[in-house]
Amino acid sequence: MSLDVLSPLRRRLQLTFSGQAEGIPEWELALEEGDDAGYFLPDSLTWRVNGGMTPIMGGIRALLTQALHPGVLAGVVDHSHYREDPLGRLAGTIRWIFSVTYGDTATAERACAYVRRLHEAVVGEYVDGRGIPRSYAANDAELAEWVHIAFTDAFLGSYEYIRGPLPPSAADAYVAEWARAGELMGVPEPPRSVAALRRRMAEYDDAAHLAGGPRVDDVVGFLKHPPLDPMLAPGYKLLFAAAVDSMSDRHLELLGLHRLSLGSLQLPVRPAARATLAVVGRALGSTGPSEAAARRRVARLGTP
Incomplete structure (x- = not known):
């Protein structure tokens, strides 16, 4: 498939992810600047898991999972403009993830401090799982x-669903590395292994910190059918189905979601999602501008 054929798709994807159809956002180009290699090096599990195309599916799964905490959900519903400007919210989240993943330490810390300042005004009340x-x-x-x-x-989970399971030591390394992002966002003791991550998620459920309900149903309905460009909608539906297919039975129960099936027959969602992300990767290129800018910075600094 030639890049000329994919150019309309590329423009729509760039507009969706960065807010501009042409060129590279200034903040991505600025990742070339800085005086150190950052918290994560090019051979890190963080670059491996947070790079490529699988975070597109991962973002959908993360939003669904976050919605299970009524306090988190209340903050989104009461204080964000996700319905009026969903793409703006998406672009802001992408900027934070890439700034922490690929930026130097000052850039990563600035990005987290900025989000925490925005969160200072996000207060209110909610009803917990009990x-x-x-x-x-x-x-x-x-x-x-x-x-x-x-x-x-x-x-x-999305990386392993699309690319295949990582060795346990590598999966643990990713959780341990990305714990730094949690610390920068004010998490006192983030999990540092897959087992600790699973255990902590189960503790939230056991303590009735998680819940479904009408508010969750409303957000899930929006995530199923967001106001996307018609060219992107079919691929998004496949990635949404893949995100659902990759989640635990318990979380799907709370979300009121079911894996895609025809009667008792499970439909082949995973191959379709892989094909969709392959096309997206072909349109956008194998190395994104954030990663490319970070590689130029690391090369300039001579970091091994």
């Missing part, structure tokens, strides 16, 4: 931790 009213603040350790472990679980 039906008890509670107050929340987005920077609370409990909410920050759930957002962090939801990202970690979703990105690692």
